[in-house]
Amino acid sequence: MNFADSDVIAAILTRAGYAVCEGAEEADFVLINTCAIRDNAEQRVRHRVRELRALQNRRHQLRVGVLGCMAERLQSRLMAEEDNVSFVCGPDAYRKLPELMRGVRTNGDGSLAAVELSETETYADIEPVRISGNGISAYISIMRGCQNYCAYCVVPYTRGRERSRDPETIVHEARTLFEQGYREVTLLGQNVNSYSWGVQDNSCGFPELMERVASIDPALRVRFATSHPKDLSDRLLEVMAAHPNICRCIHLPVQSGSNRMLKLMNRKYTVEWYLDRVDAIRRYLPDCSITTDVIAGFSTETEEDHQATLDLFRRVRYDYAYMFMYSLREGTYAWKHLADDIPEEVKKRRLNEIIALQGEIALENNQLEVGREYEVLVEGESHRSKQQLFGRNSQNKVLVFDRGDAELGSYRRVKVNACTQATLLGELVQ
Ligand code: 5AD
Numbered sequence: 409m410n411f412a413d414s415d416v417i418a419a420i421l422t423r424a425g426y427a428v429c430e431g432a433e434e435a436d437f438v439l440i441n442t443c444a445i446r447d448n449a450e451q452r453v454r455h456r457v458r459e460l461r462a463l464q465n466r467r468h469q470l471r472v473g474v475l476g477c478m479a480e481r482l483q484s485r486l487m488a489e490e491d492n493v494s495f496v497c498g499p500d501a502y503r504k505l506p507e508l509m510r511g512v513r514t515n516g517d518g519s520l521a522a523v524e525l526s527e528t529e530t531y532a533d534i535e536p537v538r539i540s541g542n543g544i545s546a547y548i549s550i551m552r553g554c555q556n557y558c559a560y561c562v563v564p565y566t567r568g569r570e571r572s573r574d575p576e577t578i579v580h581e582a583r584t585l586f587e588q589g590y591r592e593v594t595l596l597g598q599n600v601n602s603y604s605w606g607v608q609d610n611s612c613g614f615p616e617l618m619e620r621v622a623s624i625d626p627a628l629r630v631r632f633a634t635s636h637p638k639d640l641s642d643r644l645l646e647v648m649a650a651h652p653n654i655c656r657c658i659h660l661p662v663q664s665g666s667n668r669m670l671k672l673m674n675r676k677y678t679v680e681w682y683l684d685r686v687d688a689i690r691r692y693l694p695d696c697s698i699t700t701d702v703i704a705g706f707s708t709e710t711e712e713d714h715q716a717t718l719d720l721f722r723r724v725r726y727d728y729a730y731m732f733m734y735s736l737r738e739g740t741y742a743w744k745h746l747a748d749d750i751p752e753e754v755k756k757r758r759l760n761e762i763i764a765l766q767g768e769i770a771l772e773n774n775q776l777e778v779g780r781e782y783e784v785l786v787e788g789e790s791h792r793s794k795q796q797l798f799g800r801n802s803q804n805k806v807l808v809f810d811r812g813d814a815e816l817g818s819y820r821r822v823k824v825n826a827c828t829q830a831t832l833l834g835e836l837v838q
Pocket residue numbers: 445446560561562661663701702703732733734735736737
């Protein structure tokens with residue numbers, strides 16, 4: 409999400425005459441695009457902001473702006489607490505950035521904040537400038553905001569109400585990327601399954617949008633994130649089954665394997681409902697990988713609740729999971745009504761148990777891949793060796809293989825010979 413936002417920001421600033429430079433050493437402005445979802449994300453931003461002080465002492469013209477969810481959450485408070493931050497700008501106010509940056513130069517620092525949330529802003533007309541991409545794979549934001557109000561989550565407060573972007577502009581962006589040589593797009597939203605545009609006869613929901621994007625070209629891979637389990641429909645699975653270029657990977661955050669926790673979290677589904685959706689995925693798309701997010705140590709979580717999460721992990725056998733310790737966020741329902749009552753070391757121990765179990769499962773899943781062949785989109789050089797390249801299969805698993813005659817951005821068949829927990833090691837099939 410933030411990568412996609414940074415590309416929109418780069419586009420707005422490019423239009424206003426600014427240019428991206430190599431690093432902070434040469435910059436007049438350092439803009440930090442932030443996440444507020446957990447406290448440790450915010451602590452990292454504060455650390456980075458403080459680090460920049462030394463550079464600012466040497467280069468007096470350098471100004472620091474904080475953008476995104478942390479700016480929205482803290483507003484002017486952030487400038488009071490971090491006195492080298494000259495301005496803050498929330499996720500719906502990026503069009504005001506050039507004005508803020510001019511303001512900093514003419515009026516001085518410290519009081520400039522653009523944090524208005526919007527019910528309509530989707531930046532639909534802005535063609536993102538891809539500043540951090542590889543020229544092969546790109547993110548496309550299809551909607552903004554979230555109004556699911558999970559009890560622990562700050563996103564509805566920092567990114568505002570849910571709104572969908574005009575499908576014409578999404579399809580146009582995907583087609584343009586394909587013509588520029590991109591071979592993979594990931595459609596992004598907090599809850600893509602509630603994407604909705606237009607009315608009745610002329611309406612376009614997420615399955616229809618996927619159909620349109622997938623029909624651009626069979627050589628364009630299409631991915632999406634994130635799906636809320638309450639809204640994952642059979643219709644979407646049918647569309648996926650009909651389009652082999654829609655990747656066989658569904659990110660389906662579960663958060664907890666205990667019905668009591670799910671209710672307290674306001675997730676609006678039960679474990680039974682979730683498992684039914686997993687069955688539906690496996691029925692329509694037998695080769696689909698499933699990944700998840702989970703939170704350890706939410707308010708009042710008992711050992712029994714925790715065991716239920718481990719059981720769910722054993723049943724679903726995820727290919728990958730993002731695993732977090734619960735972090736109390738100001739302003740959320742949980743902050744107002746639910747005690748953060750699980751001691752840090754218990755949270756940590758439960759998280760480590762989930763991580764250890766998931767590690768075993770991922771390794772076992774990968775061992776089953778040995779001997780199989782996959783079509784891989786070649787994305788870059790392996791971090792370990794220039795002689796090796798890496799790419800992903802449709803299931804989003806990373807394959808590393810000897811370079812041979814493979815070119816970046818091409819599709820190649822790769823046979824899996826070995827694996828680790830995180831990577832499949834293979835060879836090109838000529
Ligand atoms: N504490 C820990 N994890 C959180 N997430 C969201 N809010 C919190 C929080 N307060 C996790 C959820 C979500 C992912 C993006 O971040 O698992 O799916």
